[in-house]
Amino acid sequence: MSQESRDFPHIYLPENGQSENYTRPRQGGGSNLSPDRDRIAHARYLEEQIGKAIQQANQILNSRDSQLATGVPGFYLEFQIKSEETIALKSLENRKKNIELVAVKKIHDQEDMVLATVFVPESAQDYFLKKVEQYRDEDTDTDKPKNQALVARLEAVQIGTVQSLFTDVPALFPENGREVWWEVWLRKEKQGEFNQITQKLEITTKYHAISFPEREVVLAMCNWEAMARVINNSDVVAELRLAKDTPSMFLGMPNIEQEQWVDDLEKRLIAPAKHAVSICVLDSGVARIHPLLSPGLDANDMHAVEPSWGVNDSAFWRGHGTAMAGLCLYSDQLIDLLATSGQVKLFHRLESVKILPNTGQNQPELYGAITEQGVSLPEIANPHRPRVFCMAVTSSSDSTKGTPSSWSAAVDQLCFNDGEFRRLMIISAGNISQEIIAEDYLNINDVETIDNPGQAWNPLIVGAYTEKINIIDSNYQGWLPLAPGGDLSPRSRTSVTWDSQWPIRPDVVFEGGNMAFDGENPAAAIDDLCLLTTHYRPNIRMFDRMSDTSSATALASYMAARIMSEQPNYRPETIRALIVHSAEWTPAMQNHFEAASSKTARGALLRRYGYGVPDLSRALQSASNDLTLVIEDELQPFCLENSRVKTKEMKFHKLPWPSEKLEILGEAKIELKITLSYFIEPNPGERGWAYRHRYPSHGLRFKVKDSLETDNDFRWRINQAVREEKEDRRSSSHSDDHNWFLGSNTRDGGSIHSDIWYGTGVELAQKDAIAVYPVGGWWKEKQYLDRYDQMAPYSLVISIRVPGVEVDIYTPVYNLVSTSVAIET
Template sequence: MSDYQRNLPNLYIVVKGNSKNYTYPGKVIDKKPLPRRNRIEHAERLQQAFEKALENYQQQKLLREPELAVGEVGFYLEFQLPKSELKALEFLENKPKNIELLAVHSSDEADEAVSVTVFVPEKASDFFASKIEAYRDKETGKGKPKNEPLIARLDDISLGTVRALFTDNLEFPSESQEVWWEVWLRHGCRESFQQIAQILDIRTTGNSITFPDREVVLVLTSVITLSRIINNTSLIAELRLAKDSPSMFFEMDMQEQVSWVQELASRIIIASNNNLAICLLDSGVTGSHPLIKPALAPEDCLTCDPNWGVADSKRWGGHGTDMAGIALYDNLYNALATSNKVYLTHRLESVKILPDQGENDPKLYGAITKEAVSRVEINNPKRQRVICMPLTSKGDNNRGVPSSWSAAIDQICFEFQRLMVIPVGNIPKPIICSEYPSRNDLSPAENPSQAWNTLVVGAYTDKVNIVNPNYAQWQTIAPAGDLSPGSRTSLLWTDQWPIRPDVTFEGGNLATDDPHSPGMDIDDLRLLTTYYQPNVRQFNLSGDTSAATALCSYMAARIWAKHPEYWAETVRALIVHSAEWTTAMLGNLPRNPSQSKKISILLRRYGYGVPSLERALLSSKNDLTMICEDQLQPFHKKDGKGSVKTKEMNLHILPWPTQELENLREAKVEMRVTLSYFIEPNPGERGWENKHSYASYGLRLAVKRSTETLAAFRKRINKQEEETEENMTSTRNGDSGWFLGPKTWNRGSIHSDIWQGTAAELAQKDSIAIYPVSGWWKYNPRWEGWNKTARYALIVSIRVIDEVEVDIDLYTPISISPKIKQTVPINL
């Protein structure tokens, strides 16, 4: 199948450099004498070593796995030579015979030996043997041993292994330990490597770095799996451990930190449109920090109490400034480690809601939060903003029941139509390795994560590489791609309450040298951010669900920067819709899992997984996303009198690539549907059913089955609506193929699921109905909710999973369709 990329516009530099004449300076030739060798003994020893290497290769070749044997047939040779004899490198490569020098490595500065790895095609397997033989038996015209500049400099030869390609001066991982690697591929080998990665179910990142003869990809795997690749292919040129460690910046002295900050500040470009901001409700922000000052105006630093001031404080460890750095730059390490311009697409706002002394009464959290949002809305009512509150209330085992704080947050989202992002909460330390993840499952999400209308964020981690040699033998508590050790879950919540978290973002990891001892925060496993006292140091380290919440806010702002016309419900939907469960998350499921296992092991631990900004913004020809924003009136009184009844539903007949899907016939395809809306809350624990329900209304979705006509679909939905009227639960729709199933579509105010089947089946699933179910708007007519409208965002994606021989273009027939966003309202 063709390689379909999500399309991004290229950046074209208009201004060219000035051309100047240039002459390459000559270099001095060093005629250092070659190592003194006993010619015959040296040649025979190297010949024996080479023959042993070739014998090992022949044995290795017998064990080759046919499905993995891609690329040019050949083997890796590892040469040992003194560090003083690197001149030999120019003789180890032979381009006409396609013999390629791959990697050169010495373990440290004190080591006098150098390891050099070379790829040798099988058709050139006698190349070095003939060189050694000629060195032993023949002379040049000057009476010197033939090939002496090469052979005399070699100490040993062996068959190359994974370790031979490892060029880092770091601890080599244990064989079974999964870590992130930089895999440096030989030129033109990326496509073949991706095929191998898919066969071996190896996780790779979507991005890569391309150099003239190397392409670097990030890969999560073990030495054992890399050995299988190397034993079967000739794709890999070099291996390094992926380095995303903030410690290199965190451990600098003050002068070095200031220098790095000044250099980054010189590359910052602020978007001309300043109407987008992330508003932090936290402990205040140090607006004078050089990396924060360009994006946080003094007039945007507010407080709930004038006695508190607006600045960040020691009392909370500079938490607000920590979050500001992440919300503004994402991973600050990446901004520092590049030389590119850094474009700030949004500004910051800060409202201090935590006092420097004493504590807020927990009963007032909701009022303080509403006060904070009201202040910033009054200060700049027309600004588009993501509200980020990376705080929770400790020790509130709410089991999902709404609180005054969570209800206040729901009301803020509903009334102001704002997107608010909050964390699921952290487990208090110490955290013992042997208790992971059972302790996470038994630690319920904290107040106010019961809120329905927010994005609630948990923490996962990809941070498993420990670079610091002081912790070389330590192991991380969480494997790559799994739940961060401190992230809470909603497994103990009752079924009627929302899924928490909604999504997960990077929250860092812990490490230990004893599975029965507490895990420690190691710099390599944290996120780099800004420090609230820049006169002391510039950088700090952060993590857990607070940092994950700031990262989610950053993604929301990036979506709005591209599409300021989107509703808050739409941005929320796109973040959830773009999320996918990692291999590690899915690996916790049993074989053939029940729906209840999917809910408890996946949804109530990880939500819908890890979002992707690229998936949220871009489509490809065989993987596309459609966005619809619409509204309906759930209830009404006939002629304004009598009892309240449901009023309308919307039927979306989607612009569908029917012919293209039918042409694919039995090819496996996938459809994902996400529905997002805001409810008006009505807190008070009164059974939460019917007239005392928490939500003002609910919306449900139904998808046309492959085997029914549009008329039959409409009839079925009308009937289903009547059945769900009293109990707010969905009936079984008889449509197989949904991963989670319709029973999960009645929790909270965002619903998402994935259907898989054949392309021929998907060709007929071109219609989606959105209909209302009961809430307190219906049963409490005195509040006149029955005459209000409800808006929602509907996101639909379709993609081809199977590899097929023909080019697939599902995107074009949709893009040219005049029927995009066509909605047919139906009066009931």
């Protein structure tokens, strides 16, 4: 961790960017050439399959029950396409004819193939047959078979079934008439029709629903045969998954009787201000009667999504919410605070929303809807209070490998909200439940993937590391700590096995305690290696222990609240950016990174450790040799031009660089760290194989001017619009991309991007410009949703650091910025 004396506020540059028209440079990539086919034979093969499917479809349509039938009569076709040919997916839709691609999934035992399911109205039942006939008989103006781009890429076609719409793990599909709770992804504005048909079929449904731009998600309980009747008699269903609802938390309680310490500390507490920042804990409730919690938690700030539960913590969950509350209010400093004699000021408040029942599991519900309700309750009660939402309730029963779930998408929607008022949510990466073997613990971490809803893009996802290695308890004489100091906490989950298009998770790691082993038995959690917090039954004992990613999530929330308290006007994206930007890898983590043979290998480690361990002091203040600039700006990624949505603008940020100071440093080693943070609007559904069905609304990227590049050359390099205006220019061939520790291929997943450039003072002196520009998303690809003119706020945090050198780079920049502001004023 950094040791610089931090006495200076970060330099804030609001709306520092200069807007420029932007066109993304033409990208290289795979070939658009269609597979070679025997034209006549391939057409005959597909005609036979489509014809058979239409015959089956007509049988289904003729058997529709007039008492049940609702919506547009139609059927589903299932297309088989090779994974490398998924460019064809965009041709499977026709909005004018109401033909819609509803689900795409890989074939379980054929990773090189995908299945695409399309809803076809009865009125357009011969649409694909005509496409194939035209491919067989007609040529384009360039003497190519008509519709070749689509038809030549089709491997097989058959009638769609319930299984076609089931995008979960195939083994989870309920056979033999077994009733299950389905997560039903409805086509937009179809919930009324769905309710109508399910009522007639006496299918039990839940009233909660989650809405997204193109989907509404509800729960229904029935067997697959009843779901088939819904599908065959309506056009409402787009996708089916199995509902999962079991939260995963790992708890253990010590018996620590220290009531006199609590009495002493309680007398020294200074309660937070009425309008102070709040950490809202979404959990099992809180025991407000604890004397260390009541000063920071007003009775009116306790809520429950189901009023009959009450608001107090539950023995069933072993006081998890109360333990979280203690860490959220006091961080990991409770032992130190108990031992001091001075007054203790509480900088922020607590709020509690009970989202777990007192006993057993929730009835099957949409956890996204429960989370939405949990978020709304404190906002209704105190709409103007700034708050951080903290949730360590997760589910390991839905291993998604990074693909969005209804819960994670709901979390993304809650963070993005309406794009104007956005929320900061901090969520646990989840814990490993299996026994941990000492010599194999990191391998287990790497294959046990992040819990649901940790695949969400917008919240801060927190894993756990540990510095706790001292075992003092004589009962454990001879036991050893499992994790080395500074390495990953034994139960922390990772995203190492996720596909590269999904976000890097966790974002950061905080203290999560350690485990101990005796050389014979599986590792165990012991008091010495956990964190001290508050117990939910203070009449029995005051203190509890906590560990794993729950404690890490509480500590992250504490840090976020402290930053928000110091900088109340910062956007949620900026708070998230500062936490990530302040993070560093510990020496133990650095050893793994140094041994990595490539940036790809570093990427796998990034998915284990995130960006490292955040530092509150670095997030709040700069040092003379470690300067941080904070920029909050926005751009409009897309616009409508000539009936087509295209990229609209980029922002060019000219930085107030201390060039003379940097040049004087000569060959001294310098670090430039950049973090770009923004929120996306989600559009979930298993259709992500087609670029038109991207999950995020948009993406942003940053590039930095090269050391030997002029401003105009830099613009020319990254902006096609500039190239078209100045075709006689040629950008410098010089590039220092290799100086970036991660590189764009690794850092550009998700919606927060952070990287470090290493070089010399002379090189950095000329790297005084950053461009932020858009890349595609559904705002661009789905013109009919009318979101192409939305603004995209973003936060950019930039640091120059000269480690080990006594030099003042802060003052020159501060003077430049102050002079610029004075001139503008």
